[in-house]
Structures are given as structure tokens and as C-alpha cells.
Amino acid sequence: MNTKVGRFQLFTTDHRRIAVRYLVLGLVAVVIGTLLSLVMRIHRVWPAVAFPFYGTLRPEDYLAVVTMHGTLMVFFVLTVVPQSAFPNLVLPGQIGAEQMAFPRLNAAAFWVTTASLVVLLAAFFAPQGAPISGWTSYPPLSAIAAAGPGQGTGMDLWLWSIALFCLAAIASSTNLLVTIVACRCRGMSWGRLPLTVWSWLVSSALTVLAFSVLLAAAALLLADRHLGTSYFLPSGEVVNGLVMRSGKGSPMLWLHLFWFFGHPEVYISILPGMGLASSLLANFTRRPVPGYRLMVGATILIGVLGLGVWGHHIFVSGMNPYAGTAFGLTTLAIAVPSSAEVLTWIGMLFRGRLQPTTPMLFALGFLSFFIAGGLTGPILAQPALDSYLHNTFFVVAHFHLVMAMAGVFSVFAGIYYWYPLLTGRRMNERLGQVHFWVSLVAAYGTFFPMHLAGLAGEPRHYAQLSGPVASFANLIPVERGITFSALLLATAQIVFLINVAWSARRGSPAGENPWRATTLEWSPFPHPIARGQAYSYGGSAERDFSPQWQETGAGPVFEGLKKAPSPSD
């Protein structure tokens, strides 16, 4: 097992080193994104507060902060870490490959992602600042520079950043797809793949499809801005007192293209976490994943259905109401395989004795948020109810629980679990437990009350709760509580950072297979052969697991193994 990341090489093609770089990139993005969210939270309850090095926030500054927060978190945290950092860290190991299929393409994708982040952050320093049209950048607001501050250079930088990110994501996912299909070691049949690998297979296919469409959309929008086309611009536009050139396009085209990307994006960021949850629940209850084939089937079904639900983001956009009904049905349909996975996970918790290690706690946290946020999905899937709740804080609560918190908790689970692979040491358990419990409570304190604000009708993207219609004044105490919780949530992450730094030198030595895991990333051999199922836990009390690299017969005999394909296939 290669435990240490060695000397620094700028253009390394080593996937583990690339993984560490993606993790650092994600860390930079999440720190900035979190600070921006705190700026929003503080401004909402104390609008007069002057921020250091800046001063008080103007309304356009608030919208710029919203836009950059969303873009950083969705692309550079919730996509980069589960879909780029983690597979680079463990995917070749889990399938017994020495390298990725295209190591240089893989390395190039990292540097293009970095360039994308630099271009995005440069938007802060553009004349008139960062764009203000939200992470969805609906035209015409995003198509016409005169439509608002930040919609000139700032918006251009945003679009170039997204285009670069799309290129990198497509390259990186193509590499993952080919690696999974073509580079599996001897004996690693499809039925023996860990569920994380199945998740990456589906999420990589989604990435290639969805990001291609976003890339096309970004190119068309840049053309509208600079080449005089009008894909997204209708005739008769009057912006800022100026009559715009006439066009025959429609903003609806962007809405469809964007959400054709935007919804699969949710699954791109959460499917790896779902696969990891299955693996960790098996490991820390010492029982195999029941219904492995059903879980694989559910993952694929979620991926396929995930391509056909984008319309639920635009029920009230003027889309044909019958289309609204159809998209509502596909969305409720996708809730069925998701519910099936949740029931399997809950069932797994009651099969063996649960070991409450830090990675397991974060996997439980993932499950808790996935359920909390997932359950409001079927409500928002109904056009009749969404036409009230759309773009209110109810939606903000929904996706911050199901995508952001579930996603981030699965990322933490992965980091605590795979940390020994990189350092040879474990992270400190006591600090890990503090980090988990404070984060769990603070995350619920932050995002649960947002449902109430949403039910009261409070829209997103409002810097102030007052205005000509002072209908949200009674929400101020709720808002204040949310802000305090958010501050606590952010503070708790300092415990995590201290733990990462401290454990790298002082953590207890992990040994070869610290979690007594079965999957191949923990194999001590450089060229393993897969000899069994991914989750052969259970058996006798003395030896309750049989790693995939181990000769069959050396460990306990499992029922599932009898029918397993022979290692030579």
C-alpha cells in the first residue's frame, strides 16, 4: 500500500497526488463559499454591519455574494470533491488498477479546474464586481451587460469559468468511465464492484451528458453577449432605458438547457455519497450490503430517471401545464428508488452491532440529512404546491439538506475513512466526535427553520426582509436563530481542520487495514486479484470479514460467495 504522498511534482500524473490537489482546491472553495454564506447571514439580520476590508453591503453586493456562494459550492465543492477528489483517491485502488486509463488527461483536467476557479474568483475584482444573477444565471439578466452591476466583465468571467469547468468535468469523467470499464483487475467482475464504483460509473455518465449541455449553453450565451446572436433574447427588450436589438430567441431555451444540466448535477454530487454510505454501513455493522443487485439497480435507475426530471425546476416558468404534470410524475417516480435505498440503509443498521466510529457517525449524518431533505422533494415535485413554494426559503431548506448537508457529511465520512490511506494515520476520534455532533445540531439549526420562512412565503435572493411590503418582519427572530446556527456550524469546522493537521503527525498509526475493510483500496498487494464479493462481512466472531484480495477459503465461507464468479473471469 502506497501510504505517503511524496515529493511535490507540479505536473504529476499520479492519481493520489491529484486527489490531494483536488481536496485542497475543494478546501479553498469551501472556505470562501462558507465565509460568503456568513456574510449573507450576518447582513440579513444586521444590515448595518460593516465588514472588514469592505464596509456595508449594497443590494447588488448581496446578490453577488449569493451568486458566488452558489457557484463555488455546487461546482467546486459538491462536484469536485465527490466526483473528482475521491475517485482519484480510491477508484483505481478499488478496482485493482495501477493507474487511471488516461493519466495525463486526468492531470490536465485538474489544472483546467484550477484555472476555472481562478477565473471565477477573478470576477470579484472585475469592474462593478461579481455577477448578480444567481448560480442559475437566467438570461436576459445574464445576457445583457446593462441589466445590472456585475453583468458585464463579471458575468463574462463567470461564463468562461463555467465553460472551463465543463471541459475539465467532461475530461475527468471520461477518464473515470474508461477506467471503470477497461482497467478492472483480474476477477473484478461487475457483480464484485464496490457500490462506490457503481455510483461513480453512473455519476460519470451523467457528468458527460449534463456538462456537455451546460458547455453548449454557456457557449450560446457568450455568443449572445458578444457575437450579436439572440438564442436567449426575444424582440422588444427594453433594458435600462435602452431598446435592445430584436431577436427571435427565448430565455426559456436557457431554462431548459440549464436545468437539463442542473438536475443531474444534484445526482452527480450525491450518488458517490450514497455509494459510500452503503460501504460504510456494511463495514461498521460488519454485515454485507443486502440486495446488492437491487442497490445497483436503484443507482442506475436514479441516474436514468434523473435525466428526465429537470422540468420540476421550472413549473411556474410558463411551461405548458401538461408538461408540469409529466415532470411532476417523473420526479415522484425517482423518489421510489431513492426510498428503496433509504429503507435498505435503515435495515442495515439493525443487522449487526453498530460501531460508532467517526466515519460511521458522518455516514449516519448523511442518512439523516438525505431523509430530511429528500422527504420535501415529493412536496416540491407537485406543480400545484410548488407554484406556492417555488423560489422560497422552503426550496433553500430542501436542497441545502439533501444536497449540501448530505453531500458535505458524506465528504467528511470519506475523509475520516480514507485519511489513513494518505497519511498512514487515523484522525483523532475524540475531535471527530465533537466535530460531528456540533455540526449535526448546527446544520439542523441552520436549515430546518428555513422551511418555516419558506412556508411564510419568503423568497430567495432578498437581501432585506423589509421594503414597501413589510410582510416578513415577524420572521426576524427565526432569521436571527438561523444566523447564530450558521456561525456555530462554520466554527465547528475549525475542529475538523485542526484534526486534519494534528493527525497527520500525531494521529495513531493506522496499520494496514485499519477499518478491517474488504474493498481493494486497502489491499496490501500492489497487483491484487479480486477473489470475492465487495462486502463479505459477518461470519465468525474471530474473523468477521473476508477481503476481496484474500484467497477464498482462507476466511469464513459466505452464502453469497458460493455462486460468485470464479476469479479467472
Place this chain on the structure above:
Amino acid sequence: MNWLPPNGELHGITMDAMLRWNLAAVFWMFILAQILLVVALLRRKPATDKRTKASSRRAFLFAWLLPLLAISGLYARMAISSRRLWAARREAPASSRPVEVEVTGVQFQWYFRYPGADGIFGTTRAALVNAPAGNPLGLDPRDPHSRDDIVSSLLVLPVEQTVEIRLHSRDVIHGFFIPGMRLKQDAIPGMTAQVRFTPVVTGEYPILCSQVCGLGHARMQAHLRVVSQREYRDWLAVREHARLAAESPGPGESQP
């Protein structure tokens, strides 16, 4: 559920009831799931328990298949009830001649146009838009149908009469949101969205913009005033009179 603002719309009563049982259903599922997570965490159980084929089949049936069928049934129930309400609100033809109002969103203001005595909205042209000169919508003075159109920044509607909104935007996408009418519809440039609703309770209701539209998004707010039919007629008559007096100058006067 007291968090919802007071409802004043006909179908809003059904929507509130639907939302209430939906929220109750998912809330209790949420509580049950969280209890199971906590119980699993606190449970102490010997690590070796032998499972038989029969016991795992029972577990599959009662802990997986039946709950999944029940949950799927709940989703189906949601789909059906929601389908009915959506059809009633968005697809059904108007039962009687509705009150017609054209709503136009511009950065950062809502304008409401009534067709006037002739019942026909006059033409507008982008080149004529001039808010400081009192023509924010670009009404074409050469069109006779435009002359009696009333443009207001307050939406006044009669109670218990169906309203048909024709929704436009002149610049960017806006979201026309009246929480008290349980109504939300985006105003997309280049498109006209038609939505209907029926106010049933008189009073004042806030109108908000629900789609980020630029730096003034949060203050793009207006009021809906639902009044009795008689008050509505009076309100319209006063404005029509003023409008016609301004449009058609008396003999001898010349129009500037």
C-alpha cells in the same frame, strides 16, 4: 402551519389543505426515520446472531418491500391530488368572462393595465417606453384601443370574480408572486403567461418578485387590493374618466 400567510383565493383553500396533509405525512416519516437512526446508534446487541433464510425473507418483506409499497402509495396519492388541483387552477377554461388585467414586470416595478371601457388592450411598442413621461408600457397613442387603457401601480380586483392575468416582462425574467393568492408565475420576456385566480376575501395582499431580476429585486414589491364589486366599479370609473379627460382634449385645446 400558522406560518402560511392568510389565504384569500378560491383554490388556495384546497391548496392549504393539501399542503397541510403533505407536510404532516413527511414530518412524521422524518421523525420515525430519525428515531430509527438514534435507536440503531444506541442499541447494544451481540455481534453474532445467526439468521435463517426464513427470518431474512421476513425482514425483506416487512422492513423493505411493504414499507416501500406504502411509501410509493403515498407518492401516488400525492400525484393524484396534486394533478386535480393543478388541472383546476391552470388547465380549466374560465367558467364565465373573467376580469382581464395585464401585468408587466420591469426592473424594479410591477405595472397593471386594465383594458378600459372597450375591453381591448391597445398596442404597445418598445420604442415608446418612457416611464418619466408617464408611458412606462409604451402605449401607442395612435391606437384607439390604447386611449382608454388604465395603467396602475396598484392591483385592484373585485372579490368573487375570476381574474385572468396576462403576464409580461419588458426586460429580464421576473416572478409574479402573490402569497395571499397562493399564486406564482414567472414573467418571461417575449412570452405572455396567462394565469387565473379568484379572490374570495377582501383585503390587502403583498405582491412580490420571486425571480432574481437585478439589484432592486428585493424591493420590487406592490399591493393587491381586493374590494367589493361596487368599489371596484367605482375605482375603475374614476380612473377611466381621468384617462379619457387627459387623452381627448376638449375643443380648442391642442395636444402637446
